[in-house]
Amino acid sequence: MKALVYSFYFPPHGGPGAIRPLKMLKYASEQGLEGTVICAAEGDYNVRDDSLTVEIPASFEVLRTPERLDPLSFIRKRKPGAIHAPISDYFVLPDNKIWWIRPASKLGVMALPSADFVWATCPPYSAAMAARRAADALNLPLILDFRDSWTENPMRPKLPLPHRLVNRRLARKTIRRADLITGVNDAICDEIRRFAPKSPVACIPNGYAPEDFEGLDFAEKNDELTLFYLGTIYPDIRYPWPVLEAMAEVPGVRLRVAGRYPQRLTDDIARLGLGDRIDLLGFLPHREALQVGADSDISLLYIDPRPGGRGLTTCKAYEYIGLGNPILGFLPEGEAMDLLRDIPNAIIIAPEDKGAAMTSLIELKETFAANALVKHIPTGRYSRKNQAEEWFEMVREIVSSRKGEK
Structure with missing residues (x-):
């Protein structure tokens, strides 16, 4: 055909x-x-x-x-x-x-x-x-x-x-x-x-394609809790400002961004004093980006509560499921939240709740320190x-x- x-x-x-x-x-x-x-x-x-x-x-x-x-x-x-x-x-x-x-x-x-x-x-x-x-x-x-x-x-x-x-x-x-x-x-x-x-x-x-994850070297233990963000960060859409604010209040947390990013992000990182804790890697080939995710501890998903956001799931959510690491999702009600509700090691909080973001980072740090972060073995569903x-x-x-x- x-x-x-x-x-x-x-x-x-x-x-x-x-x-x-x-x-x-x-x-x-x-x-x-x-x-x-x-x-x-x-x-x-x-x-x-x-x-x-x-x-x-x-x-x-x-x-x-x-x-x-x-x-x-x-x-x-x-x-x-x-x-x-x-x-x-x-x-x-x-x-x-x-x-x-x-x-x-x-x-x-x-x-x-x-x-x-x-x-x-x-x-x-x-x-x-x-x-x-x-x-x-x-x-x-x-x-x-x-x-x-x-x-x-x-x-x-x-x-x-x-x-x-x-x-x-x-x-x-x-x-x-x-x-x-x-x-x-x-x-x-x-x-x-x-x-x-x-x-x-x-x-x-x-x-996700299971073969894309074959042979990845998953981190044994990072020196500090490391978050991973895959994909483009836009200056005015799905901009993870609450995550940056929470990181500024909670030391000992690192963020790796594998994707394009705006000047606003570099300015905010400097203003919040996060320059030594956020790695801006730019766009990476797909396999290299997944390796960065495998080297990290937590996959980060952020969708802001704008009109029409209910219909967003984003491709990265499925790559995160394929990685199997815990997922920290800042999500409004909608398709993405429904998706992650079925993932046992996903943590879902409101996208603009700075207090909940700080609490989640502190709890994840404690779980990380106890070497108790749980990986999820994905099925063939996706x-x-x-x-x-x-x-x-x-x-x-x-x-x-x-x-x-x-």
Whole structure:
């Protein structure tokens, strides 16, 4: 079976936006899937992880659109430290990758007219619109996958009413064309069902690949309690200020950050006198980042209580589950909290409760000193391989059904 895949991010691009489609195609290819991936030019994304390229299945051809189709590349040249540019949502919808839609859809139609279905993973939501164009041109089933909400994404600013109406119209038109839609959690799937009540919708959560953790050297004993944070820290979204405040009051706790971070973080670290206790490692290749996590004692998850936060789980939560270390989660009510409630060594506190944060750090220090931190051995519940097999089975049913109708 052949797939025409639209994924703006794909290795050597790094980060969760590239890892989910990579793992899905890797494991589905073991079940006989082949095809072509249409993705952005290597220079159109500033997070690079060459180590992931060895996992691209040989049965897939990777084609890239020309460079400079991402307006953020211009912003990054003007502001090299910029991590994201939410202001662009006021000018282009569904997102700032809108210029990618036309060349990407054309490239796919020319590259694989013999495809059996078209699949897109979002965000960017422009990938779904490019895939819809290709599916219409080739008269093929359209399969969509959502890692974040299209219209209720808390990572995006609250748009004026006219913008929201346009964005919802684009989402409705695209989603209703799909023959199957998957989302990473129930909140996203509920939103999809509101747009397309007659379409098949399934929850395929993020996960972890057990082989990514094989051979990691887990710390025997650190000199002090060491927290680990994986992923980007944004200056105004999910910024872990209560964690920094608590660390300033509780000595003997170290934090390692494996991900991009804003100038605000370095300024706050200096102001709180935490410079010798927080290691800012920057973005690391996936395996190296996991090794930093294995060298640490506690995995740190922080989601602030902003509107729409209920639908956030974040990819890092599943990598933390795969690591097995205790998880300290600063979480509002929602999908992430529901996920960690099922993890026996997870500690959940309110995201803005400095007192609870201090108490948790003190208690964890005492447990650490007694050498009593408990690891959790993960099951296969969130195995990416199992999820890919489940997804591909649904896809086969959709494709077979469409072929039977012709």
